[in-house]
Amino acid sequence: MAIEYLMEAILLAARDWGATDRMVTLFSREHGIITAMAYDVRKPKNKLGGGLQPFTHFNLLMTSGKGMDIIKQCEIQTSFKEIREDLTRLAYANFIAELAIGLWPERQAEPTAYDMLLAILALLAVRNPRIAALIGAWQLMVLAGFQPEFEYCTHCGRKLEWPAAFSFAEGGGTCLACSLPDAPVFDRLTKDFLAKLLAIDLKQPGEFTVHTRLITATESLLYGFVRYQLDRPLKSLDFINKIK
Structure with a gap:
C-alpha cells in the first residue's frame, strides 16, 4: 500500500527517463539521499516541471512506490537560480x-x-x-x-x-x-x-x-x-x- 509523506530536500541531480518522466537524486533532511521519480514532469502543462530544477531547495509531498518513491507535489523554499x-x-x-x-x-x-x-x-x-x-x-x-x-x-x-x-x-x-x-x-x-x-x-x-x-x-x-x-x-x- 502506497504511503504519502512530507520531506524537505535539495535536488542534487536529475536525468530524463522515457518520453516524459525524470529521475532525480535528492538529499533530504529526514531520509538522507533518495532516488525518486517524477512522472509526466516533462509534459508542457505539468505543474512540477518548473520546480524540479537542480539545486532547488524545497518541501516535497512524496508517495512510496514498489521501486522508487514518487514526487507528487513540491513547494520551493530557495531556488538558487x-x-x-x-x-x-x-x-x-x-x-x-x-x-x-x-x-x-x-x-x-x-x-x-x-x-x-x-x-x-x-x-x-x-x-x-x-x-x-x-x-x-x-x-x-x-x-x-x-x-x-x-x-x-x-x-x-x-x-x-x-x-x-x-x-x-x-x-x-x-x-x-x-x-x-x-x-x-x-x-x-x-x-x-x-x-x-x-x-x-x-x-x-x-x-x-x-x-x-x-x-x-x-x-x-x-x-x-x-x-x-x-x-x-x-x-x-x-x-x-x-x-x-
Whole structure:
C-alpha cells in the first residue's frame, strides 16, 4: 500500500527517463539521499516541471512506490537560480553534489550534512564559486570522517617539518623521509590555508584575500584526496577543468 509523506530536500541531480518522466537524486533532511521519480514532469502543462530544477531547495509531498518513491507535489523554499544561470557556479555546484552523493549512503538521515549542503549552495550563489566550493568540499570531507592530518606525519607519527609531502592514501602530511617519490608537496603556507578553510563558518565566512597559488595547491590536494577516498573519478572535475 502506497504511503504519502512530507520531506524537505535539495535536488542534487536529475536525468530524463522515457518520453516524459525524470529521475532525480535528492538529499533530504529526514531520509538522507533518495532516488525518486517524477512522472509526466516533462509534459508542457505539468505543474512540477518548473520546480524540479537542480539545486532547488524545497518541501516535497512524496508517495512510496514498489521501486522508487514518487514526487507528487513540491513547494520551493530557495531556488538558487543564480547557480543555474552561471556556468562556473553550476560546474562547482555539480562537484559538491557529486561529492555528497559519493560520501553518504542512500536512506541514511544526515541532518548536519544537509544543513552544510544548504550553506554551501547559499555561498556558491553569491561568492567566488571556486573558493566557495573549496571551502565546502573540504568541510564535507571532514564531516564524513576524512579529517586531513597536518601536524604529524601520518606514517611515522613525528611532528611535521616543512616542507613536507601529502599522502592521499594515509590522509595527510608525511615527512619527506616517509613520502613516496611522486607525492605532492605540502608546505607550511598550504597547511595554514587548509586549516583556515576548515575553520571558516559557512554561514558567515567573512572577507579574505588569498594568492592564486595557494588556491591551486589546496585544490590539487582536495581533488587527489577525493578521488582516492571515493575510489572513482568524478565527472564534475573533468567539466571544471574544461571551463577553467
